[in-house]
Amino acid sequence: MNKSMIDLTPLTRATRWHPAELAFWLLPVAGYFLLQDNLVLLTQIAITALFCLSLDLILGFAGIVSLGHTAFFGIGAYAAGLMAAHGHGDPLLGLLVAGICAGIAGFISSLLVLRGADLTRLMVTLGVAMMLYELANKLTPITGGVDGLQGMEIQPLFGSFAFDMFGKTAYWYAVGVLFVMFVIARRLVHSPFGLSLKGIRQNVGRMPAIGAPVNARLAAVYTLGALYAGIAGALLAQTTQFVALDVLSFNRSAELLLILVLGGSGCLYGALIGTIVFMTAHHFLSDMNPEYWQFWLGLLLVLIVLFARDGVMGGVRRLGALGKGGAKA
Amino acid sequence: MTYALQTTSLVKKFGGFVATSKVSLNVEAGARHALIGPNGAGKTTLINLLTGFLEPTSGEVILNGDKVTHLAQHQRVKRGLARTFQINRLFADLTVLESVVMAVNERLGLGARFWQSVGSHTAAVDEAVELLERLRLLDVAHETTRNLAYGKQRLIEIALALAAKPSVLLLDEPAAGVPTIESRELFETIAGLPREVTILLIEHDMDLVFRFADRISVLVGGAVLTEGTPEVIAHDPKVKEVYLGEAICD
Numbered sequence: 001m002n003k004s005m006i007d008l009t010p011l012t013r014a015t016r017w018h019p020a021e022l023a024f025w026l027l028p029v030a031g032y033f034l035l036q037d038n039l040v041l042l043t044q045i046a047i048t049a050l051f052c053l054s055l056d057l058i059l060g061f062a063g064i065v066s067l068g069h070t071a072f073f074g075i076g077a078y079a080a081g082l083m084a085a086h087g088h089g090d091p092l093l094g095l096l097v098a099g100i101c102a103g104i105a106g107f108i109s110s111l112l113v114l115r116g117a118d119l120t121r122l123m124v125t126l127g128v129a130m131m132l133y134e135l136a137n138k139l140t141p142i143t144g145g146v147d148g149l150q151g152m153e154i155q156p157l158f159g160s161f162a163f164d165m166f167g168k169t170a171y172w173y174a175v176g177v178l179f180v181m182f183v184i185a186r187r188l189v190h191s192p193f194g195l196s197l198k199g200i201r202q203n204v205g206r207m208p209a210i211g212a213p214v215n216a217r218l219a220a221v222y223t224l225g226a227l228y229a230g231i232a233g234a235l236l237a238q239t240t241q242f243v244a245l246d247v248l249s250f251n252r253s254a255e256l257l258l259i260l261v262l263g264g265s266g267c268l269y270g271a272l273i274g275t276i277v278f279m280t281a282h283h284f285l286s287d288m289n290p291e292y293w294q295f296w297l298g299l300l301l302v303l304i305v306l307f308a309r310d311g312v313m314g315g316v317r318r319l320g321a322l323g324k325g326g327a328k329a
Numbered sequence: 330m331t332y333a334l335q336t337t338s339l340v341k342k343f344g345g346f347v348a349t350s351k352v353s354l355n356v357e358a359g360a361r362h363a364l365i366g367p368n369g370a371g372k373t374t375l376i377n378l379l380t381g382f383l384e385p386t387s388g389e390v391i392l393n394g395d396k397v398t399h400l401a402q403h404q405r406v407k408r409g410l411a412r413t414f415q416i417n418r419l420f421a422d423l424t425v426l427e428s429v430v431m432a433v434n435e436r437l438g439l440g441a442r443f444w445q446s447v448g449s450h451t452a453a454v455d456e457a458v459e460l461l462e463r464l465r466l467l468d469v470a471h472e473t474t475r476n477l478a479y480g481k482q483r484l485i486e487i488a489l490a491l492a493a494k495p496s497v498l499l500l501d502e503p504a505a506g507v508p509t510i511e512s513r514e515l516f517e518t519i520a521g522l523p524r525e526v527t528i529l530l531i532e533h534d535m536d537l538v539f540r541f542a543d544r545i546s547v548l549v550g551g552a553v554l555t556e557g558t559p560e561v562i563a564h565d566p567k568v569k570e571v572y573l574g575e576a577i578c579d
Contacts, residue, residue: 002462002467003461003462003467006467008458009448010471011426011446011454012448012449015449187446188443188444190446190447191445191446192440193442193443194443195427195447196431196440198422198423199423199431202420202421203418203419206414206420206489207403208401208402208403209380209406209411209412209414209489210403210406210411210431210432210436210492210493211403211407211432211435211436212440213401213403216441217440
């Protein structure tokens with residue numbers, strides 16, 4: 001075989017969007033027109049999807065396990081909340097500041113997190129989030145403590161789209177930010193940097209031997225994941241004009257992990273689809289069975305981990321492979 | 330005489346156990362140098378000290394005239410010291426081409442580029458393709474690593490090391506686990522490497538060592554027992570004793 005005969009398109013395939021991807025991004029548009037009464041829920045889904053995307057970057061692509069990812073979500077939420085409560089209500093400025101604050105916190109904690117192996121990482125991330133939770137709880141004059149942060153005033157988006165009581169602006173704002181952040185993440189994972197993260201996840205011991213500075217790469221992606229989470233937290237604060245102490249709760253970190261496993265980690269759409277499935281199931285199950293809905297969620301999780309380890313997206317891929325195999329045969 | 334790789338009285342202790350004892354190794358530039366020794370002689374520890382996986386208790390590692398004793402692994406790779414592993418350490422779910430492109434990216438300093446796609450960095454891709462052609466891996470370029478036969482995977486090990494354009498290449502039992510016919514092919518590939526690349530070979534198979542090497546160091550009990558040309562080593566009574574002793578123990 002000659003080198004001129006080799007097909008290099010697999011390396012550039014990601015630069016073009018698959019029709020299924022375009023179809024997927026029509027969903028938010030369809031959702032807006034078909035589910036006008038549920039815009040608040042759809043906004044929550046978009047925000048959680050962005051949060052889940054941030055975990056996917058660090059866990060799915062770089063293999064850093066975290067049980068405290070909500071630390072950055074909470075920092076972002078409080079940063080945006082405090083800005084808006086103190087007269088700086090421009091939403092995009094709030095996002096920017098929230099992202100930077102969370103990113104800085106991410107960089108600092110990466111120095112701790114990257115020291116250990118998986119179990120250490122779980123404990124350190126969990127510990128950092130717990131400390132922040134109690135800090136926010138204790139600093140009542142600043143954060144409002146258990147009563148939550150109130151008095152936020154969000155200015156109109158771009159100076160002209162006010163956040164209305166039906167949540168239309170909030171919805172498009174959240175979806176728009178999710179889309180932009182998704183496009184950035186999509187470029188990132190298909191870049192040389194993204195490839196090196198896959199290398200680190202698959203064989204961390206080999207990477208130094210090809211000359212890759214493993215810790216620098218992991219610190220970079222951890223910082224970026226924190227920044228993404230911060231922006232998601234800011235979105236929540238701005239669209240609800242309120243920050244509850246719950247943004248830093250352990251529950252939120254654990255639930256996020258669950259969503260990512262459900263959707264399929266290591267795949268950007270896994271984070272998005274996992275969120276849609278989870279939040280929708282959550283909505284209907286808690287409607288049907290307000291007290292015991294978590295039972296069904298638990299069952300779903302167990303079944304997924306036992307029978308479809310790579311989540312919904314793994315199942316889709318397998319179906320796709322079956323389809324191709326069938327077509328060949 | 331210029332040396333590509335040297336150690337001066339290198340010592341590594343694990344608690345009270347001396348794994349490497351005052352090893353002074355001189356590998357000439359362009360040499361085909363082999364490191365042999367019975368099991369437990371400290372070959373792996375020495376490799377780990379050379380590559381920076383371990384830090385020595387005392388002594389120095391000198392690469393192309395510069396002290397690199399306290400440099401991290403990836404920094405030594407940047408300075409031209411690459412290695413292969415005795416047991417494959419590959420990227421199971423990447424394709425062969427992706428793996429090699431990734432390694433080339435690191436050498437070209439593209440590993441942190443996060444905006445353009447992998448495929449749009451054509452210089453790296455072209456170089457990876459050329460490397461695959463040289464190692465006769467082109468026909469499996471898009472195969473996932475885990476689906477390949479062990480012999481092919483050994484070649485990827487070498488491709489990943491060569492992607493660093495090393496001036497010194499450490500081959501840790503490159504033919505381990507490879508069937509004889511394939512291992513002959515493997516050694517033809519290795520023998521075909523340009524002379525600018527200095528090779529330090531760690532190998533058990535004496536036939537291969539004596540055919541390939543122009544210089545041999547014998548490591549026993551963590552220390553260099555003797556060093557010389559293959560003829561000298563082959564007739565050295567001390568070496569015979571060591572290997573004979575081992576044969577009897579087996």
